[in-house]
Amino acid sequence: MATLSLNTVSTSTRMHRLSYRLPKPSLYSLSLHRLRRSTIKIQAEAAGSTMDSSSGCSDSIGHALGLVSIFSAASGQAVLIKDLWDQDEGMAVVALLRHFGCPCCWELASVLRDSKSKFESAGVKLVAIGVGTTDKACILAERLPFPLENLYADPDRKAYDVMGLYYGLARTFFNPASTKVFSRYESLKEAVKNYTIKATPDDRSSVLQQGGMFVFKGKELVFARKDEGTGDHAPLDDVLHICCKVPAA
Numbered sequence: 001m002a003t004l005s006l007n008t009v010s011t012s013t014r015m016h017r018l019s020y021r022l023p024k025p026s027l028y029s030l031s032l033h034r035l036r037r038s039t040i041k042i043q044a045e046a047a048g049s050t051m052d053s054s055s056g057c058s059d060s061i062g063h064a065l066g067l068v069s070i071f072s073a074a075s076g077q078a079v080l081i082k083d084l085w086d087q088d089e090g091m092a093v094v095a096l097l098r099h100f101g102c103p104c105c106w107e108l109a110s111v112l113r114d115s116k117s118k119f120e121s122a123g124v125k126l127v128a129i130g131v132g133t134t135d136k137a138c139i140l141a142e143r144l145p146f147p148l149e150n151l152y153a154d155p156d157r158k159a160y161d162v163m164g165l166y167y168g169l170a171r172t173f174f175n176p177a178s179t180k181v182f183s184r185y186e187s188l189k190e191a192v193k194n195y196t197i198k199a200t201p202d203d204r205s206s207v208l209q210q211g212g213m214f215v216f217k218g219k220e221l222v223f224a225r226k227d228e229g230t231g232d233h234a235p236l237d238d239v240l241h242i243c244c245k246v247p248a249a
Contacts, residue, residue, distance in 0.1 A: 061162070062087075062219030065094075068158045070129060073137035073151040081159065084152075085125040088218050091246065092125040093239060096160060096211040099131040100140045100153075101200025104181055104231035105211070107191040109146050115236055116147065124215075124243045126150045131157055131209050132201040139199040144191065155201070157209055165226055166210040175229030184231075215242050222246050 066082030085092040095112055097105040112128055119126045129152045130137055137153045140146055154160065160167070181188060200207065213234035215223035223242040225234040 058221035059219050061221050062216055065159060065162050066219065068154075068162060070159065071134050071137075071153040071155070073134050073141055073153060074148040076134045079152070081127075082219075084127050085216070086218065090125065090218060091123060091243060092127055092216045093119055093243065094127045094129065094214045094216065096154075096163065096165060096213070097128060097130040098209055098211045098227075098230065099199075099201050099206050100136040101132070101197055102207070102230070103188065103192045103195055104233075105130065106140065106144055106195055107181075107184065107188045107231075108211075108233050109140060109144055110191040111187070111233075111236055112150075113144070113146050115240065116150070118240055119243065122240070122243045127152065129154050129159055131155065131160070131206045132199070136199045136201060139196065143194040143196060143199075155203075155206075157206065160209055160211075163212055163214065163224075163226075165212050166228070167208055169208055171210050171228070172208045172230055175232070177228035177232035178230045180229075181231030213239060215239060215246070217246050 066080065066087060068081050069078045070081060071077065072079050081094075093112075095108065097108060099105065109128060112126060116126050128146070128150055130140070132153055133155050134153045137151050138148070141148050141151055157167075210227045210229065211233075212224070212226040214221060214225075223239065227233060
């Protein structure tokens with residue numbers, strides 16, 4: 001049985017020993033750079049945030065995200081994000097986890113799993129995406145556990161690039177927002193009782209990626225929140241409130 005303290009120290013130690021080098025930007029991320037800078041307006045706040053869609057930028061982001069190809073943990077096959085829910089009127093909660101070997105993401109995944117029935121009752125599709133390969137995703141799904149049909153892998157972090165999520169050493173280990181996780185210690189301890197570091201991506205630079213939470217109605221982004229640091233997750237009550245507030249088709 002792994003403990004949070006031992007795993008946290010182990011991961012931090014490994015990161016400090018890395019000869020770290022920023023990965024070269026892909027052509028995909030470069031092509032979306034201007035779109036990301038000109039359209040996304042996410043206000044990251046402690047209580048959650050909303051997207052300003054008055055300029056139509058939320059539809060642009062929804063369209064760009066829809067074209068991203070990720071991998072189903074259930075089948076291992078590539079799938080476009082736009083094919084995961086009705087792009088006209090369907091609603092979806094898209095949770096971008098940090099990576100499959102992050103203890104804080106196991107805790108978030110456990111909360112999402114326990115809230116799945118509430119999302120479904122509101123007519124909302126739950127989509128959880130993590131950094132890593134499908135075999136890493138399956139480790140989390142089996143040991144947590146988490147429903148495979150709702151879990152997807154994004155090894156190249158394309159969805160994270162589109163949504164402009166934070167990335168870097170300081171965000172991962174030294175951001176003050178990361179201390180919020182201590183207020184959820186009991187939940188975290190329960191989530192990681194079957195934790196294994198084997199779910200961590202082989203590309204260790206991927207552990208510097210931060211996540212975020214988004215709610216879509218069709219292509220329209222109606223709620224958005226970027227994690228300021230590790231474990232700085234959007235309150236699920238806020239996300240559920242948004243889902244119930246926006247009229248379903």
